[in-house]
Amino acid sequence: MWFGVAAPPLAWAVQLLAGWFVDEAHCSRGGAMWGIDDHLWQALISTLAVLVAAAGVAAATTTFRAVRAGAGDPRGRVEFLAVTSLSAALLFLLLTLMTAFAVVSVEPCRG
Numbered sequence: 001m002w003f004g005v006a007a008p009p010l011a012w013a014v015q016l017l018a019g020w021f022v023d024e025a026h027c028s029r030g031g032a033m034w035g036i037d038d039h040l041w042q043a044l045i046s047t048l049a050v051l052v053a054a055a056g057v058a059a060a061t062t063t064f065r066a067v068r069a070g071a072g073d074p075r076g077r078v079e080f081l082a083v084t085s086l087s088a089a090l091l092f093l094l095l096t097l098m099t100a101f102a103v104v105s106v107e108p109c110r111g
Helices: 001-026 030-034 038-071 077-105
Strands: none
Touching: 001 030, 001 038, 001 077, 038 077
């Protein structure tokens, strides 16, 4: 259950930070000699982030289905967490996909 709660937002945050580091390395004077291919690294980072976020959505969906089948607690805490984790996981999967499309299609080092 906790993987479904934590994995999608953490995947999105790591995607943003790792992508920023790749952009900084690609666009800086010191990193120019390294020959970093920004689009390749952004695509790899984004693919891994989307896979982790999708696994989190799958975990949240499994938890939600188990709760709907009667595996919850009498106070409804597990059901509340299952619903909110599924909602948040879908939102962060969408954010991860939108970020992936943006960083791969936009040319770095402008501005």
